[in-house]
Amino acid sequence: MASDISTSLAEGRPGTSAAKSAQREAQTAEFAAAVLKGLARRPRSIPSRFLYDAVGSALFEEITELKEYYPTRTETALLKDRGAEIAQAIGGVDVLVEFGSGSSRKTSLLIEALDGLDSYIPIDVSESFLAEAAKRLAAQHAGLTVKPLVGDFTRMTTLAGAPRGQKLGFFSGSTIGNLTHEEATGFLVNAAQLLGRDSTFLLGVDLKKNLDILIPAYDDDDGVTASFSLNLLARINRELDGDFDTTQFAHRAVYNEAKGRVEIYLESLTEQTVHVRGRSFTFARDERIHTENSHKYSVPEFQALALSAGWQPVEAWTDEDQLFSLHLLRLA
Numbered sequence: 001m002a003s004d005i006s007t008s009l010a011e012g013r014p015g016t017s018a019a020k021s022a023q024r025e026a027q028t029a030e031f032a033a034a035v036l037k038g039l040a041r042r043p044r045s046i047p048s049r050f051l052y053d054a055v056g057s058a059l060f061e062e063i064t065e066l067k068e069y070y071p072t073r074t075e076t077a078l079l080k081d082r083g084a085e086i087a088q089a090i091g092g093v094d095v096l097v098e099f100g101s102g103s104s105r106k107t108s109l110l111i112e113a114l115d116g117l118d119s120y121i122p123i124d125v126s127e128s129f130l131a132e133a134a135k136r137l138a139a140q141h142a143g144l145t146v147k148p149l150v151g152d153f154t155r156m157t158t159l160a161g162a163p164r165g166q167k168l169g170f171f172s173g174s175t176i177g178n179l180t181h182e183e184a185t186g187f188l189v190n191a192a193q194l195l196g197r198d199s200t201f202l203l204g205v206d207l208k209k210n211l212d213i214l215i216p217a218y219d220d221d222d223g224v225t226a227s228f229s230l231n232l233l234a235r236i237n238r239e240l241d242g243d244f245d246t247t248q249f250a251h252r253a254v255y256n257e258a259k260g261r262v263e264i265y266l267e268s269l270t271e272q273t274v275h276v277r278g279r280s281f282t283f284a285r286d287e288r289i290h291t292e293n294s295h296k297y298s299v300p301e302f303q304a305l306a307l308s309a310g311w312q313p314v315e316a317w318t319d320e321d322q323l324f325s326l327h328l329l330r331l332a
């Protein structure tokens with residue numbers, strides 16, 4: 001049974017500094033265990049959620065501004081242009097629950113389109129970034145109760161402190177694509193439990209497309225995506241007493257046609273030995289650490305996945321260039 005490691009960041013809750021430091025220790029222990037296990041296995045891999053510390057979240061925000069990175073601007077335009085239609089299809093909502101909320105910038109568009117929303121619960125692993133975004137959202141939307149939850153959305157078993165009422169889930173940016181199909185199905189089944197009967201779920205999902213557009217989105221000319229990937233090694237150095245030389249690893253983005261996903265790796269540029277928490281790891285030249293997957297779905301593929309997890313597809317919206325989709329699902 002997965003543990004529930006979510007914690008409320010909401011003001012006024014009993015978050016003593018002792019409790020906070022115990023929580024930080026638990027987060028570092030979880031990071032250490034994942035890194036030591038991931039570097040020891042073959043092929044080596046580290047779960048992508050660890051890309052997001054405060055530095056990683058800020059770098060992701062820079063990615064969203066890149067000319068090559070079409071998902072954010074396309075999803076934003078869909079929410080702007082079709083917001084009223086989407087809100088009408090959703091119907092009445094009291095509580096908006098966002099998974100992997102990041103900066104919550106696109107969320108403001110959804111909140112404005114929805115009528116009569118009482119509460120917003122953003123969920124994210126990146127604690128300081130989440131706290132800042134929650135403060136900004138509360139300031140922008142007078143009368144809206146904002147209750148951030150820090151934790152891993154794949155392992156949350158309850159929405160601590162969530163008010164009763166009709167719930168809408170929001171999972172933007174195609175972050176569901178960072179999960180394998182099996183993980184995505186498990187996530188959707190769990191989200192159904194968290195959101196409850198009669199809830200609706202709006203998800204942003206990146207579409208399959210030509211590699212001339214796809215690969216540059218994950219390997220931009222300015223090297224911002226490379227910095228985002230390499231920050232994982234820098235984070236290991238900062239938090240786990242690591243000695244990675246980040247100049248001796250390169251960011252690689254490749255499309256796996258069979259799995260319909262972009263795979264991201266950090267590739268060793270030389271034979272080298274690295275230490276983390278006193279353990280040694282020797283890399284051959286060209287050996288890789290798998291750090292991220294970004295699955296792409298056609299509209300029918302994603303609808304079939306949602307159905308298999310117990311969600312009924314209601315409607316899907318796409319942009320005219322067929323780059324990105326927004327899916328509305330409803331629980332029977």
Ligand code: SAH
Pocket residue numbers: 048049052057060064072099100101102103104106123124125126151152153154171172173174175
């Ligand atoms: N939804 C925003 C941010 C996308 S970036 C947008 O569309 O712009 C992905 C976000 O999900 C990051 O903020 C990251 O910290 C968060 N995240 C990734 N894996 C997570 C997990 N397992 N649990 C909770 N948050 C996670």
Ligand code: AVI
Pocket residue numbers: 063071173174175176177178217218225228292293294
């Ligand atoms: C957050 N997630 C959906 C991004 C993506 O497109 O898969 C993460 C990312 N990684 C590199 N660039 C963007």
